[in-house]
Amino acid sequence: MFEWNLYLMIIAVFGGIFFATAVAALWWSAKHGQLRNFEQGSRVIFDDEEPEGVHTDYFPGESAKASDKLREIR
Amino acid sequence: MSPFLSFFNKIDPQVETKPKVALSEVDHEMRLPVLLFTISGILWLLIGTFFAIVASFKMHSPELLANFEPLTFGRVRSAHLNAMTYGWANNAVFAVGLWIMARLCKAHIRYASMLIIAGVFWNIGVTIGIIGILTGGLTSVEWLEMPPQVGPLLAFSYVLIGMWGILMFRFRERGHVYVSQWYILGALFWFPWLYVVAITMIFLEPARGTIQALTNWWFGHNVLGLWYTPMGLAAIYYLLPKVLGRPIYSYYLSLLGFWSLALFYNWAGVHHLIGGPIPVWLISAGIVASVMMVIPVVVTAINHHMSAVGNARAVWQSPTLRFIVFGAMSYTLASFFGSWMALRSVNVVTHFTQFTIGHAHHGVYAFFTMTMFGGIYFMMPRILEREWPSAMLIKVHFWCAAIGIGMMLVALHVGGWIQGMDLNNPDIPFFSPDSSARTILGALKPWLFSRSISGILLTIAHIAFFVNFALMLIGPRAVRYKEGPTLLAAERKGA
């Protein structure tokens, strides 16, 4: 059917535009340093109150006991 | 840079020297809205559980409450779905998601009153909606059963919440945008769009014929895929490394996971219409997208696994992580099942059966709800500066929920598969006067019954959760600082 081909073409065009945008976006982000120091970003969740390297959740009343246990294992 | 791009760049705060905002300050300033959302969420959870139990028992004992019209099966199961979705799940998302957003933005909270207003109106809207369902305003459009008249109220509250989220983001401390923030921002954009389009194309200006069904499932599936899933994943990406005290395994993978999820998930909904009266190419596109979902799922699973591996004991000793890790594992499994179910040869069996119901609970309960439980366990001590009163109740909650949902999934998947095989065999009737004959419903009933049993376990879990939460809220001051809120204990001892 002719109509079907027409729709497929339209979809192909839209898909092409979409793909081109994605590539352009990736290129842009690489060029503008968006991806530099990337893995460093995963550390932003920690701060002085809840620093990296510290477990921050235990069953109530068990934190002392539990953190001792965890230290033994280390 | 083009003006177009610089418009968006403005949303990134320019260099300013502001005093650093501590996490505990954020927690403190978020107290009221978070409490409002959490309390209403938990109340909805109980209401939804009640409806669920009624609906579940009615399926194998149809005479139960049969002469009371508001609780007829079609209405009570819809009331269950909507109370859980718009009541519990959305309130939980608003509480946990916005709190994580606020914490990651590391800025003072502005316009908290927006959230309060939105929260009040949202819950009024949902209440009216549920009453509407029970009294005959049921729309019979899956995931949108509430009478369309409440749509504007919900949309209004939602817009306030979404705007708040974006404002929060706008005024964040300059620096990196964490992966959880992408997920939350994405979800905050996606949900209102989905909701407004669905309401418009189904109720206000109904689309022609089965385009409604397409819109319905584009919405229904995306509520899960582009609203609950990103919010759940945001919580996992934040809390897993947070509690373990070490960063996520690979930040690259999380980026890949985000974009592939965003790209594939929103095409997948069509698989609810496989075999139905819509153009075949759409169905094929839906199947392809469903299968492609393997990519984000594997990526996310590897990332979560590698972050938690070697820390089994720490996971076990943290109530938050018990739930979160359960949720993360369920996400992987549920997604694989989802991709598999989208294959035509599998779908011809599972479509129209309890298998689908099981799969929905796999995603919304075993993954999403468990994750939100974990989030609330982490969040509340910090918000209230109080410990959870009872470790025992947390354990009851965890075990009953884990065993209950496990049992339900087995019952519905196995029962649903048998039901599907029977449906495809025209020699097996739905029912038969001869009680020894093999019938579809006869074979299904025991599984429906075990689903009800699992529902009782889940009810116990939710009551334990509710009691613990209520005690925490109104309990004697002695609970406060018995050992200090979980976070402060760790800090004070310098562990």
Next chain:
Amino acid sequence: MKNLPLLFFGIFFVLAFSWTGLILSSVIQYGDLKPIAMEEGGVPQPQARVGVAQQGKLVYISQGCIYCHSQQVRRKGFGADWERGWGNRQSVPRDYILQERVLLGTSRTGPDLMTIGERQPSADWHHQHLYNPQFTSPGSIMPPFRYLYRTQKIGDAPSPNALKIPDTFPEEKPEPGYEIVPTERAEQLVAYMLSLKLNYELPESRNAE
């Protein structure tokens, strides 16, 4: 990632993409389907449902029947829809174009209802079945809809539409001198059931065979 155009565009694009692909393209492709007659001068099909049957659809919607009953016939060989006698042709998009609310359904705890008006043309059967499914369908898990019926004192003569309760269910019989009659809603719902038919052909309805 520090600057955000990429993030915002991406977030916007992905949903716009699927909305365009799935919904907008469908609107373009078959949003203006019209009823069509198979031969010159014939009655264009499908026809709009009107009157009592249409009111019955609202009852069907407000009772949530859709959660156990679908309304779609799949093509032969995909599932057992044909073998179970639910239709002798698959349902196609054009069948639904005049419905302001499409009730395809995603669950078959009970049988499909696309052609129930042809399979079960007896109004009495439907009333009995709705009042208590066990009358007609022992072993069914469908809930009874007794509240769509009312018990009334028999007047000069028994009402013609009074429910015939099978003798095997003595506990369901009304007291002597009383009868059970359908309310308006029950009549509407049954009229809707009887109107559910797939007894016409469309140009594309045999394409999959």
